[in-house]
Amino acid sequence: CARSSDQQDVCYYDPAMDQALRHRLNIVDELRHAIARNQLSLCYQAQKQISDKTIVGFEALLRWEHPMLGAISPVVFIPVAEETGLIQEIGEWVLRTACHAASQWEQPYRISVNVSAEQFHHHDLPGLVREVLETTGLAASRLELELTETAIFTDMARARAILYELKDMGVSIAVDDYGTGHSSLGLIRDIVFDRIKLDKLFVQNALSNETDRAIIRAVIFLGHSLQASVLAEGVETEEQFAFLAAEGCDEIQGFLLSRPLPLDQLVATGKVRLLAA
Ligand code: C2E
Ligand code: MG
Ligand code: MG
Ligand code: MG
16 A cells, blocks of 8 residues: 555555456456356255145245356355346346246245345335346246345335335345344334244254244244244254244245255256146
8 A cells, every 4th residue: 555655554465455456357357248248147045845745835045156266156246236236237147047947946946035125225125126126927926036034224204205105016026145134023013014034043053042033933933923923944854943943933945955056956856847848
């Protein structure tokens, strides 16, 4: 960093910082071309109803495979996409691709799509959803949008209006990673959700930590009192599953059932059948 010679704070060259910055610039630059270069794809992770153990839906999860950098986690590139505004184009691609895929399935499974705060607040999400449903022919009742508490809290009044417009269209709304954001109770007091997705943090501590067990019970009770279904994410073991089932949780998602899989593997493993062309 350049400083004039009369300034006191001498700044040394930091190769680690330089590298981090280059890496970030590289990611931004590469992400800009990721769609056009066909590097993005979706994986789908099954969601099961506990009562009859049937698959009820799939969550679409974005994957970025870069020819030089390899597989880059959405935990890394989604925040970059949000900061740079690229999330708009990427989010639209995700919605379109997921709805199109689900429209080709013989079974009318629900398809859950993650929507980030940026997409939610700065663009006409209901308009986009309406257009994508029309284009793909997917019934609105099969689409679920997953939003985090933080996304909704950014502007509660606006969030309410957008969510009710979506719900009027027949789209369902889930609150994702529930319990890790803030003001969780205020949120579900003011907005009617179809589903609460209990964060995997609680699920994974459920067997070792009484506090986490208490939180899980409370969220299930709360969800049911508000006519919302409760889905536990990150279920990895039979023990976790048994606990959630005993507590009356409605649905589960996690490695115990299935990893997120690309579409061709969903078909190959018989999880979904494609409609005859
Ligand atoms: P999320 O929406 O909470 O998605 C669940 C994450 O948990 C996924 O990570 C999934 O692979 C992982 N997971 C599922 N089952 C298990 C399990 O049993 N154990 C463990 N340890 N993990 C499990 P993934 O795919 O890396 O995605 C991370 C996050 O990136 C997502 O969290 C979501 O916030 C974001 N994301 C992914 N795809 C999209 C997208 O299309 N749009 C937006 N806006 N965000 C996305
Ligand atoms: Mg999600
Ligand atoms: Mg989640
Ligand atoms: Mg998460």
